[in-house]
Amino acid sequence: MDNVFIERxxxxxxxxxxxxxxxxxxxxxxxGLSRWITYYNTQRPHSGLGGRTPAEAYRRIxxxxxxxxxxxx
Numbered sequence: 664m665d666n667v668f669i670e671r672x673x674x675x676x677x678x679x680x681x682x683x684x685x686x687x688x689x690x691x692x693x694x695g696l697s698r699w700i701t702y703y704n705t706q707r708p709h710s711g712l713g714g715r716t717p718a719e720a721y722r723r724i725x726x727x728x729x730x731x732x733x734x735x736x
Contacts, residue, residue: 676700704716
């Protein structure tokens with residue numbers, strides 16, 4: 664099941680970033696990918712998260728447990 668999420672991220676990354684913007688150098692590719700990942704996590708709404716961004720969903724989890732960590736087993 665974990666692989667599904669990584670495959671979807673990889674597909675989005677390729678089709679929304681890499682294939683649309685050809686990079687001439689490795690450093691330009693790294694910069695472009697970094698910008699896209701920031702956009703993906705902070706601005707792009709995700710249907711699987713109820714229209715929220717991953718950053719919003721993560722903040723909500725942090726608020727619901729009042730900043731406590733998971734118990735150690």
